[in-house]
Amino acid sequence: MIKLPPDITFVIQVVSFLIFWQIMKRVLFVPVQSALDARAARTRGERTRAETLQAEALAQAAEIEGALDEVRRQSVRQAEETRGRSEQQERVFLDRSRADVLALLERERAVTRSQVEAVRGPLRAEAEGLAGQIVAKVLGRTA
Secondary structure (H helix, E strand, O other): OOOOOOOOOHHHHHHHHHHHHHHHHHHHHHHHHHHHHHHHHHHHHHHHHHHHHHHHHHHHHHHHHHHHHHHHHHHHHHHHHHHHHHHHHHHHHHHHHHHHHHHHHHHHHHHHHHHHHHHHHHHHHHHHHHHHHHHHHHOOOOO
């Protein structure tokens, strides 16, 4: 129960509480609060540093990806140029080979025609002679 006016024990308890509060404040509360503030400051600093490093890493990744894209484009362009040169060389080679083959074929045809004409004359005369002999034997007289 509360007595009015309070007795001396109440005053002693209040004074004891204030002394205890001051002692705890100097011994425990202020050092703990300082340690927590220092820890929070370190955490904020490390978090800021981590965010900075992460941003740098993203920037470097984007730069590397850009460089890789450029290298890919260059390699595709070089491959297309090489393919174009190869196709052009192939066309030149095929045209040259085709011209050589056509020239050889025409020479062989000319040789064959001349050989056929050379053989045809005597064969015609021989065929006419054989035809006359066959007619003479079949009909019993010369044609």
